Amino acid sequence: MTARPAPKIPAKEDFMPTDFTMNDPQNLWKNQPTEAFKMSAEQLRQKSHQRQRKARFVAVKSIIAGFAVCGFFAFAFSKTHELILRLGWAVLSLWGIYLAYQAYKWIWPARLWPDAAFNTTLQAYKNELEKQRDYVQHIWKRAGLTFCFLGMAIAVMPMLIKTFVAPHLLLHWLPVAVLLAVWFAVFLPTRRRRQQKLQQEIEELRAFERGSQA
Amino acid sequence: MTQDSLYEQAAEAYGRALDRLARAYELDPEARRDLLQEIHFQLWSSFAYFDQRCSLRTWVYRVAHNIAAGHVIRQSRLREKLVTIENIETLPGSDHIELAASRSQAIERISTLIQRLKPIDRQIIVSYLEEMDANSIGEITGLSPANVAMKIHRIKNILKRWFGEANRGEGKTDDSKTGAENPGEGGLHAN
Numbered sequence: 001m002t003a004r005p006a007p008k009i010p011a012k013e014d015f016m017p018t019d020f021t022m023n024d025p026q027n028l029w030k031n032q033p034t035e036a037f038k039m040s041a042e043q044l045r046q047k048s049h050q051r052q053r054k055a056r057f058v059a060v061k062s063i064i065a066g067f068a069v070c071g072f073f074a075f076a077f078s079k080t081h082e083l084i085l086r087l088g089w090a091v092l093s094l095w096g097i098y099l100a101y102q103a104y105k106w107i108w109p110a111r112l113w114p115d116a117a118f119n120t121t122l123q124a125y126k127n128e129l130e131k132q133r134d135y136v137q138h139i140w141k142r143a144g145l146t147f148c149f150l151g152m153a154i155a156v157m158p159m160l161i162k163t164f165v166a167p168h169l170l171l172h173w174l175p176v177a178v179l180l181a182v183w184f185a186v187f188l189p190t191r192r193r194r195q196q197k198l199q200q201e202i203e204e205l206r207a208f209e210r211g212s213q214a
Numbered sequence: 215m216t217q218d219s220l221y222e223q224a225a226e227a228y229g230r231a232l233d234r235l236a237r238a239y240e241l242d243p244e245a246r247r248d249l250l251q252e253i254h255f256q257l258w259s260s261f262a263y264f265d266q267r268c269s270l271r272t273w274v275y276r277v278a279h280n281i282a283a284g285h286v287i288r289q290s291r292l293r294e295k296l297v298t299i300e301n302i303e304t305l306p307g308s309d310h311i312e313l314a315a316s317r318s319q320a321i322e323r324i325s326t327l328i329q330r331l332k333p334i335d336r337q338i339i340v341s342y343l344e345e346m347d348a349n350s351i352g353e354i355t356g357l358s359p360a361n362v363a364m365k366i367h368r369i370k371n372i373l374k375r376w377f378g379e380a381n382r383g384e385g386k387t388d389d390s391k392t393g394a395e396n397p398g399e400g401g402l403h404a405n
Contacts, residue, residue: 025324025373029343032321034233037250038225041218044258047251120356121337124280128287197294205334 059107066100069093073151088155095147102142126205133198136191220261220270225254228274231344232257235275238328238340239282249285253278268353275341276354283333296332299339299368323376338365 039047073093080086140146156173163169215223225232232253240246260277268276286292324343328336334355341351348359348366355362 025320025376026343026345028317028320029234029324030345032234032237034230036225036229037233037254038229039251039254039258041221044221044255047255048259120276121279121283121334121354122356125283125287125333128284132287 055107059103062103062107063100066096066098066103068096069099070096072096082158084157085155088151088153088157091147091151091154095144095151098144098147102144106142122205126202129198129202129205133195133202136195136198139191217258217261217264220264221254221258224257224261224270224274228271232274232278234344235278235282235340237325238336239285241325241329249282252285253281256281272350272353275346279333279337279340279354283337286333286336297330298332299335299365299372302327302330303368303372324373327372327376335365338362339369342366342369 070093073089073096077086077089077093080089135142159169160173163173233250236246236250236253240249257274257277260273264273286296328339331339334357337355338351338357341354348362351357351362351366352359357365
């Protein structure tokens with residue numbers, strides 16, 4: 001819309017409410033059509049229970065998955081008599097228990113989010129970003145990938161030893177090695193890039209916070 | 215007061231403001247409805263901890279903004295494209311903006327501006343549009359009132375460029391060009 005050609009400046013009373021609000025973003029914003037949304041106490045309690053139930057279900061599912069991994073490798077352990085292989089299955093079985101423990105520790109529903117009320121937005125925003133950064137940073141530890149790779153390395157050791165006398169057996173391991181290499185090539189840089197971006201934003205907020213306190 | 219009665223009181227007094235706040239953080243109507251529900255739910259949950267150390271209004275806005283900011287943070291692709299008020303102020307071509315033809319277009323324009331901002335700046339502009347003063351905004355955001363006033367000054371300049379063009383045709387001066395407007399002053403009115 002172009003500027004209105006108005007030879008005479010209209011008096012305040014001449015403005016219709018619409019003209020007035022068109023030039024006043026605060027008024028315009030506050031007078032936009034809205035809906036007075038409200039939830040009943042019963043709806044709120046129901047939602048609270050639903051949420052707790054859902055979070056518990058996710059946690060239980062992950063714990064069961066951890067125990068299933070543990071059980072699977074424990075079964076493999078019981079069926080093997082070779083010492084090194086047994087050691088590998090034992091480590092992988094422990095990895096299953098570790099997964100279950102991590103699920104209990106991180107997913108089990110605790111308090112909902114009281115921080116939202118006590119923290120200012122700057123703190124809450126920074127905390128949320130830090131939580132995301134920590135998750136990315138410690139994903140290796142939380143998923144117990146050290147246990148997993150160590151267990152696998154020990155378990156494949158006897159088979160690798162056999163390839164010393166029959167090198168053609170190494171070809172059997174090629175697909176697994178390629179998959180592992182691709183996974184590392186994608187996982188590590190992606191993780192580092194995400195971590196850097198989050199860290200950069202956290203630093204910006206910290207500088208902002210320091211500037212605000214000064 | 216009980217958790218339920220505090221929620222009743224807050225929903226009664228700030229229900230519409232919360233709806234506007236949700237519009238500032240989510241464009242999609244379905245997702246906005248979910249966000250609004252989440253804000254109400256978290257607000258109700260938070261009243262279990264309400265200790266009256268701050269006013270009900272500050273508490274409500276703090277919870278609502280924090281939940282909404284969390285909503286933005288979780289959309290990491292979108293988050294990376296967001297800019298600050300300072301970025302918008304210095305964008306090339308932001309001086310030559312056509313006036314909105316209708317009221318709904320003007321509201322849409324404000325929403326578009328808000329949706330481009332990072333959560334902290336978004337909170338400041340929404341609180342400013344809700345006619346809060348710098349101290350109250352500072353209490354919610356954690357920024358100093360001086361910092362908030364500086365941001366508001368920039369917001370006013372941007373809004374004046376986007377909404378104050380009509381005044382020029384009527385022989386009014388544009389303060390944003392002369393820098394005559396001080397932070398903390400009110401008027402963007404045509405009268």
